Amino acid sequence: MHTLHAVAPLREWLAGERRGGQRIALVPTMGNLHAGHLALVDRARELADVVVATLFVNPLQFGPGEDFARYPRTLAADSEQLARHGCDLLFAPSVETLYPQGLEGLTQVRVPGVSEGLCGGSRPGHFDGVATVVSLLFHLIQPDVACFGEKDFQQLAVIRKLVADLHFPIQVEGVATARADDGLALSSRNGYLSAEERQRASALYRTLHECAAALNQGAAVDISLDRARQALADADLQLDYLELRDPSLAPLTPGAAGPARLLGAVYLGPTRLIDNIAVTLPGPAHA
Incomplete structure (x- = not known):
């Protein structure tokens, strides 16, 4: 080389x-x-x-x-x-x-x-x-x-x-995003995490995955996002944002069906972690 x-x-x-x-x-x-x-x-x-x-x-x-x-x-x-x-x-x-x-x-x-x-x-x-x-x-x-x-x-x-x-x-x-065994997206900033923070960090992907699964089954968007935000708070992760967007990242049209993207960012102490996951909305989304 x-x-x-x-x-x-x-x-x-x-x-x-x-x-x-x-x-x-x-x-x-x-x-x-x-x-x-x-x-x-x-x-x-x-x-x-x-x-x-x-x-x-x-x-x-x-x-x-x-x-x-x-x-x-x-x-x-x-x-x-x-x-x-x-x-x-x-x-x-x-x-x-x-x-x-x-x-x-x-x-x-x-x-x-x-x-x-x-x-x-x-x-x-x-x-x-x-x-x-x-x-x-x-x-x-x-x-x-x-x-x-x-x-x-x-x-x-x-x-x-x-x-x-x-x-x-x-x-x-x-x-596609490369992940650790517990689902955490690989990032250079993961090295800033303490051992205890690293354990909690996996809750970001786990929460996105659970929220996406609910949305894929037709769950109401607002309710699903609120539950996911609460799950992140319960895991002691400070929320920056959690949003569902069109794959182009335009705001999702109310009642939309088809591909979407669930995106989240959290803080563990001073370290900021981001992740996202694909979603397919099966029917009318709830604004």
């Missing part, structure tokens, strides 16, 4: 692959890799001839008081894991490389609508930072396909709209 840190050699390396007619897949990450990230690499390997992973802790997507400074930087371990999974190139730039003019006054990309509410409501500006760095990586790497995890479902929706609106010739591939 090649590792590059600067833009010029990145472009040179990629130009050689394109001259050879290679199909290129991109897996953007912030590092501190776990099995969920590696599943993205495995899927990229299936979809393309060349897999490029990026490792960049993006300051634009961290708000005041969030964990940018303490977010784990584990380049050596990440490189080893990526190489084992068949990654061809790791691009690991510094902040100064990607943002050479600094952050003040930097041109940014905003994706309205889908970036609002849910995590966008709790973390103002977060998705502007995501959209900006992803647009920059798309421009530099020009992949044919890019793989993102469904755990960050709103992020995936933001990127799909970004690609559609800006006419990026890129296939966006959503990859």
Whole structure:
């Protein structure tokens, strides 16, 4: 596996692959890799001839008081894991490389609508930072396909709209959430949890799963969501949000039937966890 840190050699390396007619897949990450990230690499390997992973802790997507400074930087371990999974190139730039003019006054990309509410409501500006760095990586790497995890479902929706609106010739591939044995979605932030918090954290997925099962059987939406919110409170999880949305993340139309997405976010101490699960409403939903 090649590792590059600067833009010029990145472009040179990629130009050689394109001259050879290679199909290129991109897996953007912030590092501190776990099995969920590696599943993205495995899927990229299936979809393309060349897999490029990026490792960049993006300051634009961290708000005041969030964990940018303490977010784990584990380049050596990440490189080893990526190489084992068949990654061809790791691009690991510094902040100064990607943002050479600094952050003040930097041109940014905003994706309205889908970036609002849910995590966008709790973390103002977060998705502007995501959209900006992803647009920059798309421009530099020009992949044919890019793989993102469904755990960050709103992020995936933001990127799909970004690609559609800006006419990026890129296939966006959503990859199913990787989970621990107790259902907890794998996340770099799980490492912040104490042993006792880690035990309680599994209640998020369990509650979403139980709520989705009830909704799939035709239970009233409002009643099901209220019960789920109470279950999270009973598990001593501080609720950020729990919502049922259209798969596009538009608000669900009253009486809707068919696919929907149940999304939740909670706090355990200072650690914020998110998750989501697919739902199929069998008949008229109750507003």
